[in-house]
Amino acid sequence: xxxxxxxxxxxxxxxxxxxxxxxxxxxxxxxxxxxxxxxxxxxxxxxxxxxxxxxxxxxxxxxxxxxxxxxxxxxxxxxxxxxxxxxxxxxxxxxxxxxxxxxxxxxxxxxxxxxxxxxxxxxxxxxxxxxxxxxxxxxxxxxxxxxxxxxxxxxxxxxxxxxxxxxxxxxxxxxxxxxxxxxxxxxxxxxxxxxxxxxxxxxxxxxxxxxxxxxxxxxxxxxxxxxxxxxxxxxxxxxxxxxxxxxxxxxxxxxxxxxxxxxxxxxxxxxxxxxxxxxxxxxxxxxxxxxxxx
Amino acid sequence: xxxxxxxxxxxxxxxxxxxxxxxxxxxxxxxxxxxxxxxxxxxxxxxxxxxxxxxxxxxxxxxxxxxxxxxxxxxxxxxxxxxxxxxxxxxxxxxxxxxxxxxxxxxxxxxxxxxxxxxxxxxxxxxxxxxxxxxxxxxxxxxxxxxxxxxxxxxxxxxxxxxxxxxxxxxxxxxxxxxxxxxxxxxxxxxxxxxxxxxxxxxxxxxxxxxxxxxxxxxxxxxxxxxxxxxxxxxxxxxxxxxxxxxxxxxxxxxxxxxxxxxxxxxxxxxxxxxxxxxxxxxxxxxxxxxxxx
Numbered sequence: 001x002x003x004x005x006x007x008x009x010x011x012x013x014x015x016x017x018x019x020x021x022x023x024x025x026x027x028x029x030x031x032x033x034x035x036x037x038x039x040x041x042x043x044x045x046x047x048x049x050x051x052x053x054x055x056x057x058x059x060x061x062x063x064x065x066x067x068x069x070x071x072x073x074x075x076x077x078x079x080x081x082x083x084x085x086x087x088x089x090x091x092x093x094x095x096x097x098x099x100x101x102x103x104x105x106x107x108x109x110x111x112x113x114x115x116x117x118x119x120x121x122x123x124x125x126x127x128x129x130x131x132x133x134x135x136x137x138x139x140x141x142x143x144x145x146x147x148x149x150x151x152x153x154x155x156x157x158x159x160x161x162x163x164x165x166x167x168x169x170x171x172x173x174x175x176x177x178x179x180x181x182x183x184x185x186x187x188x189x190x191x192x193x194x195x196x197x198x199x200x201x202x203x204x205x206x207x208x209x210x211x212x213x214x215x216x217x218x219x220x221x222x223x224x225x226x227x228x229x230x231x232x233x234x235x236x237x238x239x240x241x242x243x244x245x246x247x248x249x250x251x252x253x254x255x256x257x258x259x260x261x262x263x264x265x266x267x268x269x270x271x272x273x274x275x276x277x278x279x280x281x282x283x284x285x286x287x288x289x290x291x292x293x294x
Numbered sequence: 295x296x297x298x299x300x301x302x303x304x305x306x307x308x309x310x311x312x313x314x315x316x317x318x319x320x321x322x323x324x325x326x327x328x329x330x331x332x333x334x335x336x337x338x339x340x341x342x343x344x345x346x347x348x349x350x351x352x353x354x355x356x357x358x359x360x361x362x363x364x365x366x367x368x369x370x371x372x373x374x375x376x377x378x379x380x381x382x383x384x385x386x387x388x389x390x391x392x393x394x395x396x397x398x399x400x401x402x403x404x405x406x407x408x409x410x411x412x413x414x415x416x417x418x419x420x421x422x423x424x425x426x427x428x429x430x431x432x433x434x435x436x437x438x439x440x441x442x443x444x445x446x447x448x449x450x451x452x453x454x455x456x457x458x459x460x461x462x463x464x465x466x467x468x469x470x471x472x473x474x475x476x477x478x479x480x481x482x483x484x485x486x487x488x489x490x491x492x493x494x495x496x497x498x499x500x501x502x503x504x505x506x507x508x509x510x511x512x513x514x515x516x517x518x519x520x521x522x523x524x525x526x527x528x529x530x531x532x533x534x535x536x537x538x539x540x541x542x543x544x545x546x547x548x549x550x551x552x553x554x555x556x557x558x559x560x561x562x563x564x565x566x567x568x569x570x571x572x573x574x575x576x577x578x579x580x581x582x583x584x585x586x587x588x
Contacts, residue, residue, distance in 0.1 A: 144466025
């Protein structure tokens with residue numbers, strides 16, 4: 001048996017003494033000016049290939065800079081899709097580079113579909129021969145168990161994982177996730193219970209996305225889901241502090257920051273990569289000490 | 295003001311006297327043997343480029359065959375993602391070809407994310423200069439209004455639409471969508487109410503996916519959402535008949551069939567395109583007469 005995703009992630013957290021997940025959310029206009037200029041000169045202006053190449057080089061730079069301080073990187077598929085097929089081709093290179101630097105890669109794609117379509121998503125991201133071969137994929141549970149199991153089956157067979165959305169950190173999460181059910185619990189707690197059931201079927205392959213903006217929900221979520229690996233968004237730019245999320249910093253939990261790291265402003269003589277490395281190191285230290293696992 | 299998606303779709307339905315949506319779900323092993331052989335000979339075997347080219351030629355053939363009988367085609371992104379970046383590049387050509395044949399294109403991607411990430415998905419599929427410039431996108435509402443509005447804003451500005459998942463046709467839909475709420479309604483009915491609210495904010499840009507396997511739910515869904523454009527999956531291979539879905543065949547409703555059309559078996563001397571054209575025509579006639587709009 002290969003190690004499970006949860007085992008691999010736990011070992012990486014202990015080895016690096018870090019819970020940092022760096023979100024790879026490239027936006028062309030926010031990339032370092034010197035990087036864009038060099039590429040536009042070579043490409044004869046801003047075009048789809050120039051944007052793709054800038055994403056490739058920028059994300060490689062981010063990966064190089066954060067590798068000592070982060071355990072995972074999380075490419076947000078939407079930003080690559082917005083830049084077209086060439087950017088998605090660049091993403092295959094970015095993912096392979098991150099894995100060569102011993103970073104676990106979480107594809108933040110929030111996919112969710114049924115049956116053979118779910119199998120196709122698994123084939124795209126979670127198998128040994130996937131074009132975008134990641135260590136984990138984020139997924140949306142609204143379609144229920146038969147949308148989630150095909151992903152988990154492929155993930156488990158390859159030592160990979162699936163993070164299910166449980167309670168997200170955006171204001172609109174109240175629209176459905178916080179709806180009160182007949183038994184007086186909230187919908188997201190029902191989702192957490194299902195996630196916990198799926199984790200029993202596929203041990204070590206299931207994680208959960210739990211918004212870091214509501215500390216009480218982290219405690220409730222932990223109570224329902226036990227020590228499942230959590231992916232906490234909302235740190236930094238979205239406002240959550242280390243103290244807010246302290247209750248959930250056990251087991252294989254990782255905490256994501258995107259803009260706060262990848263668009264960190266250089267100070268003094270720093271290069272853009274220096275600034276990114278510093279931001280990742282500060283976040284790692286802010287989240288430490290990493291509590292020992294139960 | 296450009297015409298809205300709902301207006302454009304209604305006009306196409308009346309013009310063609312058809313409610314047929316053809317799902318473009320290519321799977322390499324199920325493509326016509328003669329098509330695969332020709333491409334493998336040219337490519338020196340089955341590789342990523344050969345698969346992408348076969349998807350491109352197959353889907354163009356499907357589009358050519360169904361154009362007289364269908365109003366929309368619905369590429370399922372998962373199957374293109376499973377085949378890698380070259381297949382996604384082929385999809386840009388497939389979409390443009392469908393639009394040139396006056397078919398509306400619904401990207402079945404079931405995306406759902408928040409804020410600037412949702413804007414990136416809108417930029418990928420729903421804008422004038424999108425790399426995959428479609429007429430509509432399917433989306434998952436679990437993250438709530440602030441995940442949906444950025445999609446709808448871009449869609450509405452370009453005369454395009456967004457279909458929100460409300461009640462899907464898979465067995466696992468009971469896990470969350472059929473959960474009973476404190477007010478004794480079901481979660482999917484709550485979702486339908488939200489979809490109806492969003493449609494008031496963005497008139498003509500909002501549609502709903504409503505599983506065609508439960509006739510009573512189509513009646514309930516119509517009662518909550520009125521004459522919003524419905525996308526009904528589940529016809530044919532998934533088991534729903536024209537009689538099952540008759541109550542929802544008003545307004546701008548379209549009915550999807552994927553495998554039942556694109557993998558229709560040739561009879562006698564038919565080519566694979568002849569078989570597909572016949573299947574699309576039979577489905578169109580099975581759903582007729584199209585009831586007049588309210």
